[in-house]
Amino acid sequence: MDWQPDQPTLDLIRHLALQNSYQYAGKGQAGSVISRIMGSREDLRQHGKFIAPLVGKEVAKANAMAQKDGLDAVREILESEAPELLEKKVQTRREGLPELPKLNSRKPVLRFAPNPNGPLSFGHSRGLVINGQYAKELDGELILRFDDTDTTVKPPMLEAYDSIPKQQEWLCGFPAHRIVIASERMDKYHEYATKMLEGGFGYVCTCSAESFREFRVSKQECPCRVNSVDENLELWRKMNDPEGFQPGEAVLRVKTDMALKNPALRDWPAARIQTNPHPRVGDKWRVWPLLDFQSAIEDYLQGVTHIIRGKDLMDSTRKQTLLYAHFGWEYPETIYWGRVKVHEFGAFSTSQMKRDIAEGIFDGWDDPRLPTISALSRRGIKSDSLRAFWIELGLTQKDISVPLSTLYSHNTKAIDAQAPRLAFVRNAYPVKLNGDFPKTGTISSHSDTEMPPRQYSIDEGVWIEEEDSGKPIRLKDLCDIDATGNVESIDRSDKRSVVHWVAGGTPSKLTIADGQDIITVEGILEDHNYPVGTILQLERIGYAIVEDDGLLMVHD
Numbered sequence: 439m440d441w442q443p444d445q446p447t448l449d450l451i452r453h454l455a456l457q458n459s460y461q462y463a464g465k466g467q468a469g470s471v472i473s474r475i476m477g478s479r480e481d482l483r484q485h486g487k488f489i490a491p492l493v494g495k496e497v498a499k500a501n502a503m504a505q506k507d508g509l510d511a512v513r514e515i516l517e518s519e520a521p522e523l524l525e526k527k528v529q530t531r532r533e534g535l536p537e538l539p540k541l542n543s544r545k546p547v548l549r550f551a552p553n554p555n556g557p558l559s560f561g562h563s564r565g566l567v568i569n570g571q572y573a574k575e576l577d578g579e580l581i582l583r584f585d586d587t588d589t590t591v592k593p594p595m596l597e598a599y600d601s602i603p604k605q606q607e608w609l610c611g612f613p614a615h616r617i618v619i620a621s622e623r624m625d626k627y628h629e630y631a632t633k634m635l636e637g638g639f640g641y642v643c644t645c646s647a648e649s650f651r652e653f654r655v656s657k658q659e660c661p662c663r664v665n666s667v668d669e670n671l672e673l674w675r676k677m678n679d680p681e682g683f684q685p686g687e688a689v690l691r692v693k694t695d696m697a698l699k700n701p702a703l704r705d706w707p708a709a710r711i712q713t714n715p716h717p718r719v720g721d722k723w724r725v726w727p728l729l730d731f732q733s734a735i736e737d738y739l740q741g742v743t744h745i746i747r748g749k750d751l752m753d754s755t756r757k758q759t760l761l762y763a764h765f766g767w768e769y770p771e772t773i774y775w776g777r778v779k780v781h782e783f784g785a786f787s788t789s790q791m792k793r794d795i796a797e798g799i800f801d802g803w804d805d806p807r808l809p810t811i812s813a814l815s816r817r818g819i820k821s822d823s824l825r826a827f828w829i830e831l832g833l834t835q836k837d838i839s840v841p842l843s844t845l846y847s848h849n850t851k852a853i854d855a856q857a858p859r860l861a862f863v864r865n866a867y868p869v870k871l872n873g874d875f876p877k878t879g880t881i882s883s884h885s886d887t888e889m890p891p892r893q894y895s896i897d898e899g900v901w902i903e904e905e906d907s908g909k910p911i912r913l914k915d916l917c918d919i920d921a922t923g924n925v926e927s928i929d930r931s932d933k934r935s936v937v938h939w940v941a942g943g944t945p946s947k948l949t950i951a952d953g954q955d956i957i958t959v960e961g962i963l964e965d966h967n968y969p970v971g972t973i974l975q976l977e978r979i980g981y982a983i984v985e986d987d988g989l990l991m992v993h994d
Contacts, residue, residue, distance in 0.1 A: 441485045443492065451475065451489070453520040455496035456503075460512045460524075464504030468494045535571060535829060538744055540771045546578035547743045550606070550614075551585045551733065554598035556788035558605045560809040564778065567828040568746055570610035581740055582606055582614035585733060586621045587726045589714040592789065594621070596717050605811045609821045618740065620732055621718050627727040628678075630735050630765075631690055631709055635670045639693045639764040640708065642673035647686070654704050657697050663705070677711055677725050685711045692731070694760050702753045703760065706730065734758035742770045749774040749835050776837040782953065783809040783842075806951035806990060817951070818973045818983040818992035823849035846993040850981070853992070857975045858883040860892070861938045861964040862948060862982070862989065863901045869939075870899040873925030875917040882915075892964070899923065900939040901962045912936045914977070938977035940964045947988040948979075963989070 443451075454474055459466035471493050476483050504512050516524050538546055548569040552562055573580040582603060586594040599619070607613045620627075634640030643650060643662040653660045665673070674690065676682030690709040698704050708731035715721050727735070733754070737745065747754070755772050762769045786809050794800050804812040814824070826848040831838065859882070880891035900913065910920050914936050918927040946963035949956060968974065972984045973992060980994030 441488050443485075443488070447479075447482065448492070449519075450479070451492050452496050452500075453516065453523055455493065455500045456512050456516055457520070457523040458497065459500035459504050460509055460516065463509065464501050466497045466501050468497045471497055535568065535575075536833060538572060538576065538771070539773070541576070541743075544743065546572055546576050547581065547741050548573050548578060548746065549581040549583050549737070549740065549742050551581075551583040552602060553588065553592050553788075554584045554586050554594045554602060555592040556595055556792055557598055557601045557803050558609075558811040559786065559788065559791075560780065560783065560811070560814060563609055563811060563824050564775070564828050565746070566606055566609050567825050568775075568833065570606075570612070571825065571829060572744070572746075573615070574610070574612065578743075579615040580610065580612075581616045581618055581742070583618040583736060583740075584620060585729060586619065586716075586718070587624075587627075587732050588729070589712050589716050589726065593714065594717050595792070599718075601812070608815070609811065609824060611821065611825075616740070618736065619718070620736065621716055623736070624719070624723050624726075626739060627709070627732055627735055628723075628725070631725075631727070631731075632671070632674065634690075634692065634708070634764070635674055636667060637764065638667060641665050641670050641691055641693060642677065642688055643691045643705075643707075644673070644683075644688050650705075653696065654701050657704070659696050660705070662691075663693065663696075674725075677709075680724065683711060685713055687711070690725070692757070692761055692764070700753065700756065703756055706757050708761075730754050730757045731761070734761050737770055738762070738765075738767050745770045745772045746833070747772065747774060749776055773833060774835050775833050776835045778831060779837070779839040780809070780845075781839065781841050806949070807954055807956065816983075817990060818853065818981060819845065819849050820852040822852045826851075842993070849993065853973050853981060854975070855884075855887060857973045857981060858889055858892075858968070860966055860968075860974045860976060861940045861943075862946065862961050862976045862979060863903050863938065863940045863943070863963075864948070864959050864961040864979075865904040866901040866940075866962040867904040867907045868899055869902055869907065869919070869923045871896065871917075871919065871923050871925055873917075875925045875928060892966075894941045896941045900941050901943060902937055902939050906935070906937040910934050913939050948976075948982060948991060949985075949988065950991040 451471070454471045455466060458471050468490070472490060475489060475493070476486065482489055500512060513524065550565045550569050552558060558566070570580050572578060584599065584602070603614065603617060631640065641662055642665065643660060645653070645660045645662060650660055673688060677688050677690070688711065689707045691705045692708050694703055694705055696704045707728055709725050709727045711724055712726045713724060716723070745755075752774065759769045791800065791803070791808060791810070795802060800808055803810050804816045806813055806817050823845060827845045831840070878895045880893055883889035883892050902911070902913075908921050910918070910926075912918050912930055912934050916939070917925050918930065918934065919925055940962045943962040943964050946961060948959040948961065950959065968984050970984050970986055974982055974984065974989070976982050976989070981992035982989040983992055
């Protein structure tokens with residue numbers, strides 16, 4: 439029997455049709471009404487083929503009424519039967535981050551847990567900003583935790599242990615309340631691994647990776663799963679004995695359920711044998727926890743209340759929740775975000791950047807072409823700008839793609855008021871000035887501040903950019919000249935192009951990071967006394983930062 443709508447559904451269709459017709463002056467659209475219905479009534483989605491003709495009929499009737507009797511007639515019906523549909527909903531844009539869920543009047547404890555296999559990157563800055571902002575706003579704690587227990591795939595880099603805390607403080611505006619180094623807390627992970635074996639919810643598996651993969655796919659238990667507690671403890675001892683198991687011969691697993699719908703959750707691995715020396719603790723340990731186990735134990739020990747992570751780590755949450763259930767612990771509240779892709783950065787990994795630097799493709803971690811925090815800082819990107827960028831994007835789970843110009847717009851707000859104006863003439867072309875003009879004088883350093891003006895002194899001529907030569911132009915704040923340099927007017931007399939210029943000056947260069955390329959532009963820089971690190975606004979070019987050997991482009 440065909441589906442039949444009840445009276446409330448018929449009323450909903452009619453009222454939404456009237457609302458749509460009223461909103462669009464008698465030209466309502468059935469498709470818009472259908473979308474509203476399907477979006478608000480999940481139970482009706484399976485009956486779309488019946489809903490659509492009903493909507494079409496009601497929209498046609500509403501449009502006919504509006505055209506015959508006027509919009510007031512449509513409005514009167516809505517006022518009488520569904521006045522809520524006439525209420526204009528004013529959408530207010532939320533500023534800042536959403537409230538942390540389930541805070542329950544407690545102070546939040548949050549953590550940022552990078553792998554120190556390199557310095558922090560632009561991607562890391564999101565976790566730092568979001569977690570740091572919540573800790574700051576709610577008088578909570580921010581833990582900086584080094585997840586450095588992988589000595590094989592992502593071996594730690596000693597320099598990162600020093601650089602990361604500095605970058606964290608620079609970006610958050612305060613130092614982390616606690617610093618935890620996982621490799622120095624291995625005894626804790628071994629303690630809880632032993633408790634897991636003693637509790638019967640963990641076991642040592644000696645199956646090959648290929649064999650266990652078959653068990654996992656077929657939802658069958660591996661033979662090791664039935665080991666007794668004593669057998670597992672003995673196998674665990676052999677894992678830690680240099681004369682016992684070797685890498686790949688045994689792994690510690692968490693007992694879950696081999697029939698779970700998600701294969702990744704079935705008896706997942708908690709620890710393995712690694713014999714690569716660790717740069718901080720050397721060969722002291724043979725068995726190292728995998729990240730999901732180590733992180734879960736540490737979150738519990740540190741009292742973490744909220745975990746904010748990418749939605750690609752949902753399986754980690756599921757694994758860790760199962761482990762917490764075994765121990766009888768309450769899992770932290772977890773919030774997810776989607777991926778953010780920045781067009782200009784493309785795909786970079788810390789491991790790949792490390793290899794490229796070693797091969798001389800990049801000059802170091804602060805190479806302006808790299809998306810590292812040190813490179814962004816070198817380029818004049820302010821910590822305030824990165825914070826504003828990530829807070830504006832918020833915590834949506836939707837994957838989004840943004841251009842660097844979005845970050846640059848925030849940075850412009852942060853640097854413009856303190857950035858003095860200066861002239862840099864690219865492809866410098868000499869122009870001899872003929873006639874009367876002010877040979878000495880001052881030019882404003884900034885229109886909106888009380889910065890001291892720039893002094894100039896002209897002997898015979900000035901430098902301009904070659905592309906500005908050979909035509910009548912206005913030398914900014916000086917005079918009008920014809921194509922050959924004859925002074926025609928001191929007061930601007932027409933709509934000719936206004937160009938910047940340099941009197942005297944110093945040969946210099948401007949370095950520009952353009953994707954994976956470095957462009958060096960030679961030119962003449964106006965004389966100045968600004969120290970290294972000063973951000974300038976170059977006339978008609980953009981923002982640049984003073985370096986030892988010239989200028990580095992910040993952004994336009």
